[in-house]
Amino acid sequence: MPQATPGAAPHRAGWIVLGLIAGAALPVQGAVNAALRTDLRPPLAVGTVSFIVATLTITVVFGLLRAAGRTPPLRVRPLAAMPRWGWLGGVAAAVYVTATLLLIPRIGAATTVALTVTGQQLASAVIDHFGLFRLPPRPLTKARFGGLTALVIGCALVQFA
Structure with a gap:
């Protein structure tokens, strides 16, 4: 087992807090999307709105981080060599979002x-x-x-x- 370095515990604590916040965001996302479904009706319409908002949010955050020099530029060229399973992340997100907005109103x-x-x-x-x-x-x-x-x-x- 690796030895802990001085200051590692607070650094790890930050990652733990981020994980808890991310976990807390998931039921909020599902509940909001389930409520949005009462207005928009089709689950795929709700998923589309959710992903448009997510894409815009990520784009703004990426732009701010780029402007501050806190993240490298976007590289598109490596996508050509990406394995086929590399696209599963987006598919998995769509499955999760759609499933939760359907499940939450029915089972809580x-x-x-x-x-x-x-x-x-x-x-x-x-x-x-x-x-x-x-x-x-x-x-x-x-x-x-x-x-x-x-x-x-x-x-x-x-x-x-």
């Missing part, structure tokens, strides 16, 4: 999030174990398997409570 935000987090963790364990998508392999240890089992049990309790 807590159950939807419990199911999506459980699905995320199970898929993540498979991706890690096999080192998929150019990631370094991280074996499914007994402790990780125990954590996943507890997560599945917790998901069932949230769903059926």
